[in-house]
Amino acid sequence: MEAQPDRKTDSPKTDTKVADAIPENWVDTWAPRAARPYLRLARADRPIGTWLLLLPCLWGIALASPHVGNVLPDLKLVLLFTIGSFVMRGAGCTFNDIVDRDFDAQVARTQSRPIPSGAVPVEFAWMFLTGQALIGLAVLLNLNMFTVLLGFSALILVAVYPFTKRFTYWPQLFLGLAFNWGALMGWSAVTGNLEPAAIALYLAGMFWTIGYDTIYAHQDKEDDALIGVKSTALKFGENTQTWLYLFYGLTIVLLTVAGAFAAIGWAFYLILGLGAIHLGHQIASLDIHLPQVCLRLFRSNRDFGLLILAAIICGNLTA
Numbered sequence: 001m002e003a004q005p006d007r008k009t010d011s012p013k014t015d016t017k018v019a020d021a022i023p024e025n026w027v028d029t030w031a032p033r034a035a036r037p038y039l040r041l042a043r044a045d046r047p048i049g050t051w052l053l054l055l056p057c058l059w060g061i062a063l064a065s066p067h068v069g070n071v072l073p074d075l076k077l078v079l080l081f082t083i084g085s086f087v088m089r090g091a092g093c094t095f096n097d098i099v100d101r102d103f104d105a106q107v108a109r110t111q112s113r114p115i116p117s118g119a120v121p122v123e124f125a126w127m128f129l130t131g132q133a134l135i136g137l138a139v140l141l142n143l144n145m146f147t148v149l150l151g152f153s154a155l156i157l158v159a160v161y162p163f164t165k166r167f168t169y170w171p172q173l174f175l176g177l178a179f180n181w182g183a184l185m186g187w188s189a190v191t192g193n194l195e196p197a198a199i200a201l202y203l204a205g206m207f208w209t210i211g212y213d214t215i216y217a218h219q220d221k222e223d224d225a226l227i228g229v230k231s232t233a234l235k236f237g238e239n240t241q242t243w244l245y246l247f248y249g250l251t252i253v254l255l256t257v258a259g260a261f262a263a264i265g266w267a268f269y270l271i272l273g274l275g276a277i278h279l280g281h282q283i284a285s286l287d288i289h290l291p292q293v294c295l296r297l298f299r300s301n302r303d304f305g306l307l308i309l310a311a312i313i314c315g316n317l318t319a
Contacts, residue, residue: 016117019109020219020295021045037119038128041097042090048299049093052212053179054085055305056205060186062312063201063262067191071316077189081182084139091132092158092178098125099162107223109291147188154181165224169235172213173206180205197261204254208301211247214240215282216298219291233288241283248279255308259315268315275307 017028018040027036027045043049061073061081097104097115101122104110114120120128140151157178164171183205187198210232217224217233218240224231236243252272259268282300287293 016112016114016119018045018114019112022047037114041094041114041120041125041128042087042132043093044090048302050086050089051302051305052209053089053182054082055302055309056180056201057081057085057182057186058309059201059205059305059312060183060188060198061190062186062309062316063197063258063264064187064190066262066316066319072313074190077186080139080142081186081189084136085182087132087135087139091129091136092161094125094129094132095158096162098122098129103227103229106227107220109220109223143185143189144192146192147185150181150185150188154178154185157181165229165231167230169230170232171230172210172217172232175213176206176209179209195261197258200254200258200261204251204258207247207250207254208304211244211251211279212282212298212301214244214247215286215288215294218288218294221288238288240288241286244283244286248276248283251279252276259312263319264312264315265318266315267318268311271307271311271314275304275311278304278307 016037021028021040022045025045027039031039031044039045058073058078058081061077065071065073097113100110101115104113105116111117115122115125140148143151157174161171161174161178164174168174180202183202184194184198187201188194214232214236217231220229221231221233223229225234232243233240252275255272255275256269259272278300282297285293286297
């Protein structure tokens with residue numbers, strides 16, 4: 001008699017790969033089968049989101065470091081924010097997928113996500129979210145009290161964001177406000193306060209996020225229009241590149257302002273120029289009608305973020 005598959009581990013539902021994951025990623029290749037749906041729910045198979053959440057944190061830490069006599073970022077803070085970014089990005093994605101599960105089931109690119117595909121029951125997703133949040137809390141409590149309070153205040157933005165696409169064409173603005181909060185927290189974790197340089201850095205990240213997430217949203221615009229979900233991709237349409245010049249231009253201007261407030265060295269501005277070229281190349285290469293191009297350009301923003309981090313560190317060295 002032929003053996004029957006174990007439904008808990010071998011069911012196709014429980015091991016459904018997500019459509020926009022990196023091919024041959026570590027989750028699909030190496031992770032235990034039982035853990036894969038939860039790692040996919042946390043987007044561990046798509047690390048770009050963790051990078052985009054972490055990098056503004058590292059910008060803030062690096063830009064504030066000279067205020068306490070350091071040229072290089074504090075490695076303990078870098079480690080804490082790396083762990084925190086990984087688990088809180090996972091928690092945010094889990095919450096977003098719980099809220100959006102009915103919409104995701106109607107969009108071709110997101111139907112394979114763990115909740116709409118049936119790989120993770122909603123009640124288990126809530127339990128997983130709670131576990132991630134507790135790890136994030138443990139990390140947060142290692143920081144100074146001002147930063148702890150700042151971290152708690154970000155929860156309002158995180159909670160509101162998944163609902164914004166239901167009532168505004170600007171959910172990318174709310175994502176930018178939430179996703180770059182780490183720039184403020186990174187600065188305050190070093191100094192215990194906030195200064196104009198940190199605010200300028202935060203606003204730069206916000207406009208950067210509006211730009212790259214507009215590119216990302218173009219992958220789903222047809223499905224979004226059918227089911228009534230709003231986005232800047234739908235609002236801007238064929239004028240997207242013009243709007244990107246505005247958002248990315250403001251990103252560069254505000255990064256320049258942040259550097260000036262922080263009295264950073266000349267190397268910062270040199271490397272920032274390379275970052276501006278990178279963003280310009282994104283806009284010039286964009287074809288909003290080709291989802292694979294949108295995804296590639298979206299992912300390339302990790303490189304821009306790393307360029308800005310290098311610019312800040314080199315600027316500190318040449319101050």
